[in-house]
Amino acid sequence: MFGKKKQPPIKSLIAQGSRIEGNFTFTDGLRVDGEVVGDIHANPQGASILVISESASASGEIHADHVIINGTVRGPVHAFELLELQPKARIEGDVHYKALEMHQGAVISGQLRPMGEGEEKPTLKLAANNG
Template sequence: MKLRGNRQPERLDPNTTDTLIGEGSVFEGKIKSEAGVRVEGQITGDIECEGDVTVGEKGMVHSNILARNIIIAGEVHGNVQAKSKLSITSKGKLYGNIVAAALSIEEGSIFEGTSKMSGGASGSKTIAPGMKETAATSEAADAGKKRPDQDGDNVYKTW
C-alpha cells in the first residue's frame, strides 16, 4: 500500500471479495485478509479473514477458517469459526468442527463434526430435514460431557 505524507493506509472493505483462488489454482500457506476470500481451486493452510469466505462448488480446502461469514459449497477439511453465520449449501461438505453465531445447513450437504453456537445476535440454528450429519445436533455431540445430576445432589455425571 502506498502512503503519501501523513496519510494512514486505507482499510479494505470487508464486504468486497479481494482474494480469489481460481479453479485450477493450488495455494499452500496462510491467508490473512481484510476483505473477502473466494476459493474455487485448492488451498492448504489457514484462512483468517475480516470479511466473508466462500468456498465454491469446485473448491477444496484443507484449512482452519476464521471469518465473519462462511459459505461452503465445496469441500472443507478443518475447523471453521464464523463470527456471524456459517452456511453449508446442498453440495457443501464440511469435515471439521463449527463455532458460529448462526448456522444454516441445507438438505443434501455433508457435515461430520461438532457444532457450537457462540452468543451472536440471532443465535439461530437451521438444519434442513434429511441432511446428512453425524454429530452436529445429535446426542453423539454431547458424549463425554458432564452435567449436574437432575435430582439436585450436585453430582456431575457423564451423559
C-alpha cells in the same frame, strides 16, 4: 433477518486450478474456487466474507465473519456471524458459528459448537428447498 448488514466486497479470488500451500490472510472478501492447504483467516479489523465454491477444497482452519461453503473443508470452521452451508458442502471438522443456515444435502463430520454469550441459544434457519 441475516441481511441487515452490508456485505463487504469480494476482492480476492483463488481460481480453479490454483493451489496455495501455507496460511492465507485476507481483507474484506475472498472467493476460493481452487485449493488451499493451510489456514484461511480474515483480517479481524472490519467485516469479512469467505466463499468456498463447489469446485474448491480447503485443508486447515477457517476464520471469518460470514462463511459460505459449497465445497470441501477439512478442518475446523469458525464463523463469527453467519455460516451458510450449501447443498454440496462437505466439512470434516468441528463447526463454530453464531448463526447457521444449512441446506439439504450438506454434510458435517464433526461437532456443531454455537458461539454465544451466556446461555442464549444460537440462531438456526432451515433453508427452503427451491426444487
